[in-house]
Amino acid sequence: MTRRFALLDIATAIVVAVLTAGAVWIAFKGPTGPLPMHFDLSGHPDRWGDRRELALMLGFLAVVLGVTAGGLGYYARAAPNPTRRRGLQLAQLLTLLVIGAVAPFATSQILSAADGPATGIITSLSWPMALIGFVSLATGALLGRVPPNVAVGVRTPWSLKSRLAWDRSNRLAGRLMFWLGLASLIAAPVAPQPLGLWIAVGGLLLAALAAVVESWRVWRTDPDRQPF
Structure with missing residues (x-):
């Protein structure tokens, strides 16, 4: 169980680092035009922002992942019995999977639709x-x-x-x-x-x-x- 826990910790650190690096890159090198920050259920943007807002969103998700998954890993290490330790590690894995999937997908959709208010739509x-x-x-x-x-x-x-x-x-x-x-x-x-x-x-x-x-x-x- 120690090795599995270590692998989860390493995976969490890698994903947090990638999301943080992405946030920094977008803040300084991302598109300078308007970016669609929210879409309705038809795929049309209903609110626009800029690259700084997208960078803050991605950085916020990195912080949430680090605090949540890192905290679950900490509690797993301190768990008094193997059953609870395994359960907390599953929660850590679940957090990693969800945020690790949602954050890059949402970012890619926003960047791919960054053609201005007239055409920014999820196709x-x-x-x-x-x-x-x-x-x-x-x-x-x-x-x-x-x-x-x-x-x-x-x-x-x-x-x-x-x-x-x-x-x-x-x-x-x-x-x-x-x-x-x-x-x-x-x-x-x-x-x-x-x-x-x-x-x-x-x-x-x-x-x-x-x-x-x-x-x-x-x-x-x-x-x-x-x-x-």
Whole structure:
């Protein structure tokens, strides 16, 4: 387990360094024209910024990754038993996969659409849908095995007061996200857009709502729950 933990730490440091270097490069060498900083569900930009804003966004994601994944690695090293250590390492891996996939993809979409307000559009929403599918698939595969922690999981007031509610709500969220992610990946190349992207996002929101309700339901019937 020590080697696996070390590899995760090294991978986290590498991704943080790459994101930081990208932020610095964009701040000084990026496009000087307007950059689309937010897109609607049809792929059209609805807010514009400049390279400094994009650099700040990428740098912020690097900081979030370093603090979150690094903190999970720290707690994993200090964990009193192997089971909790493995769970925290899974949470670290999950954080690394999600931010490591989302940050470069979002940056590439912004830079590729940097042709001015008239033409800055994501030409195909299949790629965002596929990214959502990948992130959901990876999250779902790991989420059910993550123990209570400060950063990752279905963190509701009820799941934090009941270990049973934590386990069941995270397992439910993991299963739903896995199958939704798999369906999104398979459907992305052929789904009509923007309908496919809407369905993928809506499915994730419904999965999150179901997990929240499950955490409350299990907490209410758990004899070992902690009171508020």
